Amino acid sequence: MIELFKAGGPLYMSILTLEALLMLAVAFVVALPVLKGETPKKEKIDFIKSLGLLAFVTGIFSQAISLYLAFDAISQVDGVSPAMLAGGLKVSMITTIYGFIIYLIALLITLGLHSKLSFKSSEA
Numbered sequence: 001m002i003e004l005f006k007a008g009g010p011l012y013m014s015i016l017t018l019e020a021l022l023m024l025a026v027a028f029v030v031a032l033p034v035l036k037g038e039t040p041k042k043e044k045i046d047f048i049k050s051l052g053l054l055a056f057v058t059g060i061f062s063q064a065i066s067l068y069l070a071f072d073a074i075s076q077v078d079g080v081s082p083a084m085l086a087g088g089l090k091v092s093m094i095t096t097i098y099g100f101i102i103y104l105i106a107l108l109i110t111l112g113l114h115s116k117l118s119f120k121s122s123e124a
Contacts (some may be wrong), residue, residue: 008094012062016055020102023051024056027109034113045113052106059099066092 005013027048033040070088074080 004094004098008098009062009066012058012095013098015062016058016098016102019051019055019058019106020105023048023055023102023106026051027106027113031109031113033078034116040102040105045110048113049110050107052103052110055102055106056096056099059096059102061094063092 030040030044030048067089068078070092074085
């Protein structure tokens with residue numbers, strides 16, 4: 001796992017990790033009142049999904065920058081092998097996959113909180 005973190009680039013992987021931690025912290029703060037039976041505003045729950053989406057977009061952005069730099073380096077060198085090109089494309093996908101996983105977790109948390117609230121309101 002640490003190898004993937006290093007291969008994905010410490011800068012963008014660190015940014016994505018911070019976004020994931022922020023999303024989890026907000027989810028925890030929003031989920032506590034829900035578990036106690038209170039009803040938070042819908043916007044607070046949807047903010048969790050927005051933070052996950054930010055991580056996904058950050059992953060795509062970092063992939064675009066990585067691909068640009070890779071293609072720039074390839075254009076300056078003659079005789080690039082297909083294996084080298086495929087390796088570069090594989091590495092550039094790491095941040096996108098990480099951002100997608102963060103977004104997926106945010107969606108699951110959001111759906112869980114919404115279903116908990118809708119189940120609670122249907123009981124009343």
